[in-house]
Amino acid sequence: MTRATRFTIHAFTSHWRAILVIGLGFGLLIVQQATQFKSLLGNSATDKAAAIAGMQALGRTFVVLIPPPRRVDTVAGFVDWRLLSAGTLYIVIYTVIAGAASLRGEEEKGLVEMWLATGLSRATLVACRAVAITLALAAAATLAAAIGIAGTRSTDLALPAGALATTTFMIMLPGLFFFALSMLAAQVVPSRRGAASLVGGIAGLSFVLANLSYIAGGLSLVRWLSPFFYFDEGHSLAEGTTFRPLYAVVLLAATIVVFAAAAVIFIRRDVNIPLMRREDGLAAAPHGLLPYPRRLVISTIYEIRWTILGWTASVLILAALDTASLRLVAQNLGNSKVLKDYLAALGGGEQLALGFLNFAVFVLGATLVATLVVNVIGHFAADQEERRVEIELAQPITPLNLQMARCVALVVATVIPALALLATVVVTAKLSGIDLSQTHLWSATFMVLPLALAVGMIGVAMLPRFNRQAVAVLSAILGLSFLVTILSGLNLPDWLTRLTLIKAYGSPAVHGIETGGLTVLLALVAAGAVATVLQARAEMSSG
DSSP: OOHHHHHHHHHHHTTHHHHHHHHHHHHHHHHHHHHHHHHHHOSSHHHHHHHHHHHHHHHHHTTTTSOOOSOTTSHHHHHIIIIIHHHHHHHHHHHHHHHHHHTHHHHHTTHHHHHHHTTOOHHHHHHHHHHHHHHHHHHHHHHHHHHHHHHHHHTTOOOOHHHHHHHHHHTTHHHHHHHHHHHHHHHHSSOHHHHHHHHHHHHHHHHHHHHHTTTOGGGTTGGGGOHHHHHHHHOOOSTTOOOOHHHHHHHHHHHHHHHHHHHHHHHHSOTTOOSSOOOGGGSSOSSTTSOTTHHHHHHHHHHTHHHHHHHHHHHHHHHHHHHHTHHHHHHHHTTOHHHHHHHHHTTOOSOHHHHHIIIIIIIHHHHHHHHHHHHHHHHHHHHHHTTOHHHHHTSSOOHHHHHHHHHHHHHHHHHHHHHHHHHHHHHHHHHHTOOOTTSOHHHHHHTHHHHHHHHHHHHHHHTTTOHHHHHHHHHHHHHHHHHHHHHGGGOOOHHHHTTSHHHHHOOHHHHOOOHHHHHHHHHHHHHHHHHHHHHHHHHHHTO
């Protein structure tokens, strides 16, 4: 076995968690969405016609977040619209982070010099990384397709196997492109975090522009610059659409070009020195004249500012679009007993509009804020893993100071998007002429804080010893909570839904703060805080 093969295997196995999460997640969601299609449409022709008209109307409303629906009157078209078209963005989030860390992160750990010392060339390292991520995404697509095909057949809602298989492979192509672009950007900009933020912003913008191009004629030329457009036009899951492999070929060719550019820059620059070098004065933490621990708190918040702003923008978009669509939902789906029953099972009460607001705005918004917290924990874990924490600890601060600064930063990262969520709902409702007098807005906003902080404090407590596992564990907890919550509308056992964090969040927009759920979340926050203090003191006492 050659050195290049061994390195490729090493790089491939580094993605095993992503393969399982993406493959299992998308496979199970395909089955869940297919099952939900049958339940949402109901049995009568009237219910079916009302549900289809409502989904088409919602498709036009949510065109910023998801391409317009095609044949939502079929299982394949419904799954394509509800899950797969927007699912590309979730894969891109992972590949952007992984691409920025694939070489720059390993340089910071001193691994690149070790591999180069074995005789591997720089171009080979880039090529092996490209092959590894391609195989990893292909493995995830295979797993998702196998679960989707087997699961839908077992429920008598079979999707066309060939179309589903090609679609799951094509859904990975935008992620592969942005992995390459993130790897390239990390060779250029001073910080790999900055590279991930830059490419993530490009991905989000290109996703929105590609979707808007379907209703804005002025964007018809811009759409060709978006990798997401090539997936939308190339795949053929919905009935009446045609698989066009040329779109996949063009996107793969562009990806190869970006990988080649990353290899050229990697060859030409020195290890640990990007093309754009940071000026010495910019490396210092802000407010350097402040004493510890205040300076440490401010610098910790400053480091995660772009993460907070980016996810807050996502919360604002979600809140504005979903609140503005309340009247449309009530008009088009008001007669759908199936949807009313589903939202009621999610805790939304008897009123459809109020149930929609509770779930689509506040439950989803709280989930986004908790996801922001997971990203912040990932930032702190990277500091631990790459030994940047040692620079802080070499100054006159203690591990307890460091952990407390992280806790304060988590509170800030939670409060800002939560207040933005509330303000957006109030302003959008006023501009749209929607009456929210029956809604417990402050209760729904307040409950975002203990939910997100429960996730965050568990993560902070894990950081000193379980850096690599922290993000995976938190993502699994949050992802399973959300999945079980969605499926709870399909008569899952009540004891199972009670184990989830989102169940503890409850339905505060409808019923106000639920004491039991608040107690559970606050207990998790307190347990995380106690564990954090005890571990920090143990680390201090051990020297």
